[in-house]
Amino acid sequence: MSRREVTQFYDDLDHTPLSESEMEVIRFSVDGTTYLLDLSPANAAKFRAALDPFVSAARIAPEPDARRVNPSVIRDWARTRGIPVAHRGKIPNVIIEAYNEANA
Structure with missing residues (x-):
């Protein structure tokens, strides 16, 4: 008997299946809490576009x-x-x- 295990990735926002090569891992922090999202390229672009006004106005925090x-x-x-x-x-x-x- 043979067995094959398959890992399936899903977009965290709309739950569509993603291949490993499609998946973009987005890491961000808000109020001291760090978050991770696995997103499709389209949803990753939406995320970045939504944050753009805030990122443009922000300054980079020191390490x-x-x-x-x-x-x-x-x-x-x-x-x-x-x-x-x-x-x-x-x-x-x-x-x-x-x-x-x-x-x-």
């Missing part, structure tokens, strides 16, 4: 590690400016953002 700074440096910076910050634990985002803006 997460590109702006990473030693937490003790941020704490020292905050203290020298009279901003209360705990000696341990997570530094509030508002302080990190202020540090990044001041040191951009």
Whole structure:
């Protein structure tokens, strides 16, 4: 007895069958959540066209590690400016953002 397994891809938007060569994998992020879509070339073009006004107005975010700074440096910076910050634990985002803006 022989057996053959076939993988079938489908467009995530309209559920039409796709061959592997037709499928476009779209990766995007919104509000910190990353999503994946498997789309036909036509639906991928629609997706890109719908996002175009937003992408054109946006700026590219720095890589997460590109702006990473030693937490003790941020704490020292905050203290020298009279901003209360705990000696341990997570530094509030508002302080990190202020540090990044001041040191951009």
